[in-house]
Amino acid sequence: MSLLDKWPEFLQTLAEFRALSDALSPEADAARAAVEGMAREFSAYTLSEWGVERWEDILGLTGKDADDLNSRRVRIITKIIEQPPITKRVLYNQLRSLAGDGRFTMDIDYGLHKLEVKLDLGSKSAFEDVKALVERSAPADMVLSVSLLFNTHSMLGAYTHAALAAHTHEELRSEVFSDGG
Structure with missing residues (x-):
């Protein structure tokens, strides 16, 4: 709806008001879009x-x-x-939202006061965020370990020697291989 349509009919016929509407419509449209877009910013x-x-x-x-x-x-x-004190379930759910479902392991050894989180290589872009979350959330008496789940021999066993020879040792260790050989 244009700005001109908002004015009484007798003003819509005047050339001056049509020109004024043409001049002001871009600003009015931008203001209307900004107000309508504000609803997205509440969630x-x-x-x-x-x-x-x-x-x-x-x-x-x-x-x-x-x-x-x-x-x-x-x-x-x-x-x-994030609301301390944090439970194991809350931490697990937060890790799941950051790294993805099934893309990490979380082990707690209560006897040794140790919390260990290992991220799947597919989630390594979230590593720093996961590490920061664990450091903020874990109790102060826990020894923390956040690391990546690197490729192992059993993970790469389906690949031929020729296929693996095309990669460096670092690539074999820390890159995602998903085509099965």
Whole structure:
């Protein structure tokens, strides 16, 4: 709907008001779109780029250039729902939201006061966020270990020697191989 349509009919016929409407319509349309877009900024699940930047600034989070909008939203949601003291289930659910379901292991040795989290190589982009979450959330008396689940001999056993020879040892150890050989 144009700005001209909002005025009484007798003003719509005047050339001056048609010209005024043409001049003001872009600003009015931009203002209307901004007001309508504000509804997205009320939920962390629907934040726009502007809203994500604003929340990252408020929460003291640093967005990574490689992260997409959804990854940054998840980081904001995780920070918002973080409420110490934290239970094993809450920590597990937060890790699942950061790394992905089935993309990590979490072991707690209560006798040795040790918490160990290992991330799947497919989730290594979330490593720093997971490490920060574990350090913020775990009790102070726990020894913390956050690491990657590197490829093992049994994981690469399906590949031929010729297929593996095309890669360096570092690539074999720390890159995701998913085509099965």
